[in-house]
Amino acid sequence: MNQPDYEFLRKLLRDKSGLDLSADKQYLIESRLLPLARKAGLASISDLVQKLKDGSSTLISQVVEAMTTNETFFFRDKVPFDHFRDVIMPELLKARANRKSIRIWCAACSTGQEPYSLAMSLKEMSGALSGWRVEIVATDLSQEVLEKSKAGLYSQFEVQRGLPIQLLVKYFKQAGELWQINSDVRGMVQHRQLNLLHDFSQLGTFDVVFCRNVLIYFDQDTKINIFGRLAKLMEPDGFLVLGAAETVVGLTDVFKPLADRRGLYRPSGVASTAKAPLPGARVAVGN
Amino acid sequence: MKTCLVVDDSSVVRKIARRILEELGFSVVEAEDGEQALELCTKSLPDAILLDWNMPVMDGYDFLGRLRRMPGGETPKVVFCTTENDIDHISRALNAGANEYIMKPFDKEIVAAKFQEVGLIQALSAESA
Numbered sequence: 001m002n003q004p005d006y007e008f009l010r011k012l013l014r015d016k017s018g019l020d021l022s023a024d025k026q027y028l029i030e031s032r033l034l035p036l037a038r039k040a041g042l043a044s045i046s047d048l049v050q051k052l053k054d055g056s057s058t059l060i061s062q063v064v065e066a067m068t069t070n071e072t073f074f075f076r077d078k079v080p081f082d083h084f085r086d087v088i089m090p091e092l093l094k095a096r097a098n099r100k101s102i103r104i105w106c107a108a109c110s111t112g113q114e115p116y117s118l119a120m121s122l123k124e125m126s127g128a129l130s131g132w133r134v135e136i137v138a139t140d141l142s143q144e145v146l147e148k149s150k151a152g153l154y155s156q157f158e159v160q161r162g163l164p165i166q167l168l169v170k171y172f173k174q175a176g177e178l179w180q181i182n183s184d185v186r187g188m189v190q191h192r193q194l195n196l197l198h199d200f201s202q203l204g205t206f207d208v209v210f211c212r213n214v215l216i217y218f219d220q221d222t223k224i225n226i227f228g229r230l231a232k233l234m235e236p237d238g239f240l241v242l243g244a245a246e247t248v249v250g251l252t253d254v255f256k257p258l259a260d261r262r263g264l265y266r267p268s269g270v271a272s273t274a275k276a277p278l279p280g281a282r283v284a285v286g287n
Numbered sequence: 288m289k290t291c292l293v294v295d296d297s298s299v300v301r302k303i304a305r306r307i308l309e310e311l312g313f314s315v316v317e318a319e320d321g322e323q324a325l326e327l328c329t330k331s332l333p334d335a336i337l338l339d340w341n342m343p344v345m346d347g348y349d350f351l352g353r354l355r356r357m358p359g360g361e362t363p364k365v366v367f368c369t370t371e372n373d374i375d376h377i378s379r380a381l382n383a384g385a386n387e388y389i390m391k392p393f394d395k396e397i398v399a400a401k402f403q404e405v406g407l408i409q410a411l412s413a414e415s416a
Contacts, residue, residue: 073400078403156372156390157397160389160390160393160397160400160401161396161397161400162400164387164404165377165381165387165388165401165404166381168377169374169377169378169381173374174373174374
């Protein structure tokens with residue numbers, strides 16, 4: 001891929017989705033966009049760029065979607081789910097003993113492995129949760145991955161990455177070549193399309209927010225703005241879970257990290273200045 | 288160095304498994320069927336066993352039952368690795384004392400994920416997307 005093409009795509013992605021690619025992500029673009037180009041009957045990234053310059057809005061959406069769709073797997077990185085079971089839930093079971101309800105948001109749920117991992121974790125502790133109401137709201141930018149998440153159908157490869165075999169046996173059924181997560185687990189997750197660049201205050205208040213491996217794509221101002229708006233919709237004693245390579249440190253003081261719990265943060269009580277999405281918020285995919 | 292016994296009647300599968308396991312830091316021993324595997328286990332118990340199901344002489348299921356009844360035979364972590372991909376086989380294997388189950392075809396990521404699951408290897412370093 002030549003440099004002008006790369007710069008064009010970088011700018012396009014930044015304008016349309018907030019995705020902030022560093023100068024050396026040519027391989028990522030090629031691996032994600034070449035299949036898309038071929039599908040559109042184009043021979044190369046250059047041809048694709050030319051077509052984008054001609055202003056094909058469908059193609060622009062497809063490009064943004066292909067670049068922002070993350071790979072994911074069940075219990076990805078494991079540690080956050082240990083935190084969920086060992087720190088977050090025990091604490092919330094005490095703190096919400098009167099209300100007996102907990103709301104969880106998966107802010108970039110992709111094809112559903114994260115919300116379903118949480119749903120299975122909750123199933124595993126169902127004894128302690130008898131009489132409780134636990135909501136999992138799963139959102140993503142891409143309608144395509146949301147549809148896949150709703151269906152809960154996974155390939156043999158997908159169910160073997162991170163999912164303990166006992167949980168496969170317990171919570172999945174075979175559907176031909178695929179495995180489908182049981183309807184009672186699917187029923188624990190509500191799906192909604194959402195662009196984090198837009199206002200999300202209408203989702204209500206959450207006790208737990210999983211926002212992993214999505215902010216890394218945004219530029220610094222956008223990150224700070226999203227953290228500010230996240231803090232506003234969280235309970236003061238709630239928990240924020242970020243990806244292994246992400247942090248709030250050096251960006252914002254609206255969240256503070258928990259000692260010895262990598263990736264786990266709590267609202268600090270410091271008021272955020274972020275009131276609304278950044279002015280001129282970029283166009284949502286699909287709009 | 289931890290040892291892993293690879294039990295499979297296909298030399299190709301044994302070769303692929305050996306390469307993956309060596310990359311994961313294991314010293315690898317091979318057996319072509321359950322009987323050979325049992326003999327090796329009588330001499331020295333490995334830390335892990337990657338076990339095929341269908342093999343001549345003695346199959347993997349039979350081997351697992353005998354292993355678990357041996358003195359010390361409950362210690363090795365046994366990970367089935369087989370084309371028997373239905374829930375009945377998986378349940379039978381777990382009831383017989385298997386620790387994990389890989390459905391073929393497999394790759395390094397799956398082996399690493401499953402070995403991590405049963406505590407044979409540490410979590411791989413955190414990755415960004």
